[in-house]
Amino acid sequence: MSEKKILTTPLSSEDLADIRIGDIIYLTGHLVTCRDVAHRRLTEAGRELPVNVRGGAIFHAGPIVRPIGDDKFEMVSLGPTTSMRMEKFEKEFVEQTGVKLIIGKGGMGPNTEAACREQKALHVVFPAGCAVLAATEVEEIEDAQWKDLGMPETLWVCRVKEFGPLIVSIDTEGNNLFENNKVEFNKKEKKAFEEISKQVSFIK
Numbered sequence: 001m002s003e004k005k006i007l008t009t010p011l012s013s014e015d016l017a018d019i020r021i022g023d024i025i026y027l028t029g030h031l032v033t034c035r036d037v038a039h040r041r042l043t044e045a046g047r048e049l050p051v052n053v054r055g056g057a058i059f060h061a062g063p064i065v066r067p068i069g070d071d072k073f074e075m076v077s078l079g080p081t082t083s084m085r086m087e088k089f090e091k092e093f094v095e096q097t098g099v100k101l102i103i104g105k106g107g108m109g110p111n112t113e114a115a116c117r118e119q120k121a122l123h124v125v126f127p128a129g130c131a132v133l134a135a136t137e138v139e140e141i142e143d144a145q146w147k148d149l150g151m152p153e154t155l156w157v158c159r160v161k162e163f164g165p166l167i168v169s170i171d172t173e174g175n176n177l178f179e180n181n182k183v184e185f186n187k188k189e190k191k192a193f194e195e196i197s198k199q200v201s202f203i204k
Helices: 037-044 084-097 109-119 131-136 177-199
Strands: 003-010 022-035 056-060 064-069 072-077 102-104 121-126 138-145 155-170
Touching: 022 102, 037 084, 072 131, 072 155, 084 102, 084 109, 084 121, 109 121, 109 131, 109 155, 155 177
Parallel strands: 003 022, 022 056, 056 102, 102 121
Antiparallel strands: 022 155, 064 072, 121 155, 138 155
C-alpha cells in the first residue's frame, strides 16, 4: 500500500509539481472557507481578502459552526459547495491571492484550468455527503473574518490535520479529470447506444 500523501501549508509550486489528476492527497495546516460572496468582493468590488491565503488552501464550503463563548467557535458541519459556482471568479482570485489549493465539490472549467496551470495550483474534490466527517478533521477555528456575510459565507480560518481524502481534479499542468472523464463517457455512451439500437431495431 502506497504511503498517504500529506501536504502541509504553506505550499510551494514545487510541493505540487509531481501531483496529477486522480491522485488522493490530505491537507495539514490551515484552510479558509471561501465561497461566492467572498470571491465577488475580491474580484468585483476590489476588496482585499482579510486573510492571507498565499501558499494556502481555500474550501468552497458553507459550514455550520457553534459559538462556544469568548468569541470562539467549533465546527459542526463542513460540507463542500459546488465549485462551478466560483468558476467565473477563480482565475482572478488565484492570481490575486496566491492560493495554492482549491477544495470543493464537482469539477471546474477553463478559467480554473488556466489558473492552476499558470499559477501552479490544484483544484481538489472533497467527497460529498461527508460534512460531519470533515468537521471532525478541523482541530480549531482560529479566526473568522467578514462575519457580516452570515455563517455560510464567513471566512472561517481552520487548523486541520490530514483533512481529506481530497481527489485531484485539476493539476498544475491544467489537466482536468472531470473533462477527461466526460470524453471517455461520451465514447462509451455512443458505442453502447449503437449496440442497444441493434438489439431493439425490431421495435417500430
